Amino acid sequence: MGRLRAPNISVSLDGFATGEGQSIDAPFGHAGRRLHGWFFATPTWPGHHPGEEQTLAPGAEEDDVFARRAFEGFGAEIMGAGKYGPPGWQDDPDWQGWWGEEPPFQSPVFVLTHRPRPSLTLGETTFHFLDATPEQALRQARDAAGELDVRLGGGPTTIREFLSADLVDALHLVVVPIVLGRGERIWDGQEGLEERFDLRSTTTGSGVTHLEFMRKPR
């Protein structure tokens, strides 16, 4: 059975995984692009133009080792409503996510929402909308993923719910050296998390610290 892994979750020093004031123009609120700058600098980021001459910033190759893993070995994704669209997307029947006609998931994606809608296929990605507990959603995603892992894609509320239900096998946080001051906290309700996980910390030349939480054998 595949593992449930949450990769590439960027957080500020003060533990915010997204900023305040999320909207269609500001998916991460006042954090802007600051939380994910380390990722945009890696070769793995799909936003580079083909053939673009890329001068790698310090640490980008080290960071890329981590970034790549977020795209390898997954057969399905689970995401929260807050990742699928800006606040209020449930009122817009035409909202199809942020990712255009060819979303990068290329697998079934299970979107947790209290207001489900019919499934939507865009390119090689099919979004399914579930009003379900973390356990139920994971069961469906595992069925869809077969032998492969399931990606837990965020946002922070969803990560916390799955951590609290002790369903997460691997969590990769990237601590970015900024103090956001406000937004959505990743750590709330997670007191004692370290008792259930082994942790490896790696600081790279870009200044971020990768925290790899690996669930201890049960």
Place this chain on the structure above:
Amino acid sequence: MGRLRAPNISVSLDGFATGEGQSIDAPFGHAGRRLHGWFFATPTWPGHHPGEEQTLAPGAEEDDVFARRAFEGFGAEIMGAGKYGPPGWQDDPDWQGWWGEEPPFQSPVFVLTHRPRPSLTLGETTFHFLDATPEQALRQARDAAGELDVRLGGGPTTIREFLSADLVDALHLVVVPIVLGRGERIWDGQEGLEERFDLRSTTTGSGVTHLEFMRKPR
């Protein structure tokens, strides 16, 4: 003129620099010794017995490079009331701090409190009690320190006050891989701190990450 440096400030992943429920039996509340375990493992920690055979834990030598700096080049210390004693020490005229007859400071120590008392000399350390703003306290401590630096010794509230007043030249935080869940936060009110400081991050074999904030030239 010496710098104001805050060294060896341990914080949990979720940004707590002390736990909840501080008392005379639990100076760091429910955090116990967990925030400072990395320090106790270094040769610099003064609690080792003379002649003790010490087998260094992984990373302890790397950590010691940082730990040592907390004891070098200082001519005075400023600390908050919360560091000098457990809640309510102001009501006990006999309270003389946690450190016994020979406190490790061996310099003037300026204790910020709204209820000053007469100065107290123990061994080579003299405690002065000030009801003062951060600026006023720093002026007095600098006068006492001469050419040497002034140590900002904590607790978290005091660190935050001096950061907010932009008086801190160097801040050394040690991020310990535990999630405390409750206590006193170090980051509150510090949004955008990174704009005023250069930052170097170093993860050691003990699993902690040293964050060195160095004030940019004004």
